[in-house]
Amino acid sequence: MFDTLSDKLDAALKNVKGEGRINELNIAETMREVRRALLDADVNYQVAKDFTNKVKETVTDEKVLQAVNPGQQFVKAIHDELVYLLGDVHVDLNKAKKPPTVILVAGLQGAGKTTFVGKLALFLKAKGRSPLVAAADVYRPAAVDQLETLAAQVKVPVFSIRDAAGVPEKDAVRVAREAVAEAKRTGRDTVLIDTAGRLHVDEAMMEEVVAIKRETDPDEILFVVDAMTGQDAVNTAKAFNDQLDVDGVVLTKLDGDTRGGAALSIRSVVEKPIKFASMGEKLDALTEFYPDRMAQRILGMGDVVSFVEKAQEQFDEEEAEKLQRKFRTQDFDLQDFYDQLQKIKNMGSLKDLLGMIPGVGRAVKELDVDDDAFRHIEALIQSMTPFERANPDKLNGSRRRRVAQGAGLEVQDVNALLKQFREMKKMMKTMSKLQGKGRAVDPTQLLTGR
Ligand SMILES: Nc1nc2c(ncn2[C@@H]2O[C@H](COP(=O)(O)OP(=O)(O)O)[C@@H](O)[C@H]2O)c(=O)[nH]1
Ligand SMILES: [Mg+2]
Known part of the structure; x- marks a missing residue:
């Protein structure tokens, strides 16, 4: 993940690392390359521009100009700006004062919602929580099957409604509502609601998720997005956030050769924290999102804390x-x-x-x-x-x-x-x-x- 961006930033910094001093000339040159690296990684144009301007300001500071190690100064300035761009601090999931905590998971089809619900159930279980997952993607029987399989793998109960012939109930709002009631009845402390997505943002889909939101009053609404979709991810995030006022973003498929632009742009465009990063199809491939660790990874500084x-x-x-x-x-x-x-x-x-x-x-x-x-x-x-x-x-x-x-x-x-x-x-x-x-x-x- 972020390999190309890492390499390009590295190349941009290599020149200045060899220089004795930071001066107007090498600042301008380095910043040009950094901006190109960001744009190549599919970072939003305005975001890339603001980014380089801020880094430039920091390194042009008189004290820095006197610095003995310009390379390090640049790395630090870029690191700090990346951390800021990625959201500055880690934000935890919200928790209901009175259980169950209701977590609504929304996003386009294929974004990785159902997989994420399985992963999050496992993650919460490891923290001593007792999740119930709800199959509110009711349009394809296969979607319910998929969630049931995942839930069985992580040994978490799943709530779904089927008729005698095994056909799923068509009313997603009803499934969500009854899942919350079921959690109360059986003493589960968290309900994860998996919803249906469409290939593109469309009104019917939004209306349904909004209806589920209204009905279940979630403590946490997570928007799941495929990081490989680049700038589209940012636009979709905006559309969902406008309708749902989400609490957090989940980036999936960061294991692929994603250029990383989505990760870097979403936070500043949507102004909602990235809470999780999903990095593989396996159920334990989920990590909480920490801006500083991610910035260190991008800059090839390693990730000691995760290690x-x-x-x-x-x-x-x-x-x-x-x-x-x-x-x-x-x-x-x-x-x-x-x-x-x-x-x-x-x-x-x-x-x-x-x-x-x-x-x-x-x-x-x-x-x-x-x-x-x-x-x-x-x-x-x-x-x-x-x-x-x-x-x-x-x-x-x-x-x-x-x-x-x-x-x-x-x-x-x-x-x-x-x-x-x-x-x-x-x-x-x-x-x-x-x-x-x-x-x-x-x-x-x-x-x-x-
Ligand atoms: N490589 C990779 N594949 C993922 C990840 N998350 C989900 N997938 C795959 O993406 C596809 C769609 O995932 P799914 O959870 O069904 O998406 P949904 O339509 O939003 O529920 C499936 O083949 C998943 O195995 C991830 O983090 N990395
Ligand atoms: Mg699904």
Whole structure:
């Protein structure tokens, strides 16, 4: 996502990074390139113009002109302006004072509404909420089926009305109203209403969503938009917002080769916060939208915070303490090593993870990172017996040969793994000493080295 924009901004900044000072000439040149990068990314013309004017103002400031590192000054100014453009601060979902919280999801057909409803249900569940999803896209039986399938996958109840023949009820407003009543009755604290979209903004569709809004009085209206549709996304957002006065925007398909213009223009044109970004078809491919993190990604500064959060999802505190104890007492064995590897793998593809580390972002893009980088290590540990995993020192020559054979590798590979493992253990011992007694090691520190 934003790859082209990132590259072009990088190129625009490269020239000025080499310069000793910021001067009128290189400001003008850089700003021209930055503006072109934004326009190429399909950013709204006025937005791009305002953006460059503001950055120019900041860097022309006398103090900045004296600065020793103009490249950094530019990066900072552009970063700050991007953060501002993306909405400045993260805005959470609204919550009803008295449950259930009603969330209405609207947008054009194919924008990703139904998928998002499934993702949001999973997201809320992970936060301890108990959502009910409502199938108010009543025109195609397949739409109801789709939501039912997604709901089953995330193990959340779905509310729909069908007749004896299985044909969905045609009155979307009734479905929405009864879903809210059902949530009250069954003690679900959140209702997610999936609605029908059309290919284009049309009156009948708007009237229906407006009627659902009137009837259910939602705490949160989310407008879902396909980021790949560029400037159209901004126009559609405007149309929906005019009718519905939405609370937030959800950008989908940011995983594709979207040029990013929608993400960058929507906030300032519609003046509503982007609350979520959807980045894939899988149900866990949803992230809360944080302007600063997104700006850092665009500028290839990595996304440490997301990285750390991903790590925290995988490692709970109790387990971290157990590990810490093992490091201290040197009980950490190959089985533990194997388990930790699995967790790191669960955090996402290796390339994605590397991309979140500052300074690495751009570099890994070219690399053909093998997602199976751990495959050898895994295969070797898998072909060891539990005894051998717990006692790597007992792996003599014949055992090593057997393990290598079992993994389809060479004895050198076993030797290399054992050497790496010994070195890691040594390092962990030192680290756990540094951590001091009684304090749990934060596993993310191991990963980020912070
Ligand atoms: N690549 C990608 N595909 C998505 C994303 N969100 C939804 N889709 C796909 O887009 C298509 C339309 O999604 P759907 O949820 O049915 O859209 P709706 O008509 O608005 O309900 C489906 O094939 C989804 O799998 C996303 O974030 N990334
Ligand atoms: Mg749908």
